[in-house]
Amino acid sequence: MRIAVGKPVVVRAPYEVSTDAIEADWLARWPLEEQPPQRRRRLATGLRMVRSTGVVSRPWVAPLDVVGDAGRGAREVYAEAFAAVVDMAAAAAGGALEAAGLEPGDVDCVVTTHTTSWTVPGLDVALVNRLGLRRDVSRVPASTLACAGGAHSLVQAVRYLAHRPDGVVLVVAGEALSILHTPWREPTRTSVLYGALFGDSAAATVVVGADPAHQADADRLVAAGGGLVAEVDTWEWQQYGESPYWGELLPPGAPDAGRIVFESNRDAAKAARETVPQLVKWLDGRRVEWAMVHPGGPSIITDTVDALGLPPEAGRHSAASLAGGNLGGAAVLDVLRRTLGNGPVRGPGVLVGYGPGFVAGAVSLDVLDSPA
Known part of the structure; x- marks a missing residue:
């Protein structure tokens, strides 16, 4: 089948945290020279792995000292993270619709992915309310796909349009994975790596059918904001x-x-x-x-x-x-x-x-x- 995909809008979280800063934070809490051999090896290996990823900096929803505050409880952390995801996702989705020359009421299906928490209701319902999408909009939410979520969401958009070629699909991904940075806990190779690998952001794009009967909609989408x-x-x-x-x-x-x-x-x-x-x-x-x-x-x-x-x-x-x-x-x-x-x-x-x-x-x- 033939589709048109708009150029995505990406909203990065407001605090850029460098790899240098994260490494310094770990070493200030766990000075290598003071650690027993096994812990020293785990921490040093984790920090080398972070460097090997090529990540120079990552956007987080809060500053490093706040994310790394051991006194914050799980409920507080996840509530604030999810609220930040909704804010970023709404901004990205609104930008994608504006770039496509569309209104929230034009959306027939919203496909969402987020792994920030097991919040119920999820990002799909939050966006219906925040953006003012139609109450009868189709929702295809995912909350456990993590890094596969963006590709999976595009797959679902294509499959929706196969059955509804005149539809407008809004695809939105939002993550606040800085929640994985827990430097007060006993360092392991993976806790150091995954706590520093990820960033917080949201991205959104519009997907429409582009068969001959709906070519005008596809042309408008590409002409308005770029795409293919x-x-x-x-x-x-x-x-x-x-x-x-x-x-x-x-x-x-x-x-x-x-x-x-x-x-x-x-x-x-x-x-x-x-x-x-x-x-x-x-x-x-x-x-x-x-x-x-x-x-x-x-x-x-x-x-x-x-x-x-x-x-x-x-x-x-x-x-x-x-x-x-x-x-x-x-x-x-x-x-x-x-x-x-x-x-x-x-x-x-x-x-x-x-x-x-x-x-x-x-x-x-x-x-x-x-x-x-």
């Missing part, structure tokens, strides 16, 4: 029976009860590499001239680009996004924004996201030279 028109196909995949990544809620009675920690095992390092062959198999020989890859880490980007037979520079927009923090579910939409901002995209390519599961989602896009 493409013939598309969608794909989803779960690689493992048990995930190498998992979130864990600390139980009552434990220090920091109610806080979420994010962990992974050694299989996480090879998860994307083992999943990419399934992506290639699904493409089934279709030409790929460019790729928009979720910037989960340098190896995720390079493994995907290499498997698709593309030169290293094909991952440059993903790498540039990662330098500003892994934005979770919003990250691949940021890559889409950067790609479209670099000039027209033409020919066949693929947008792919990965997340805990280990799961993947992709949209193949054969971008037309002209909307006609």
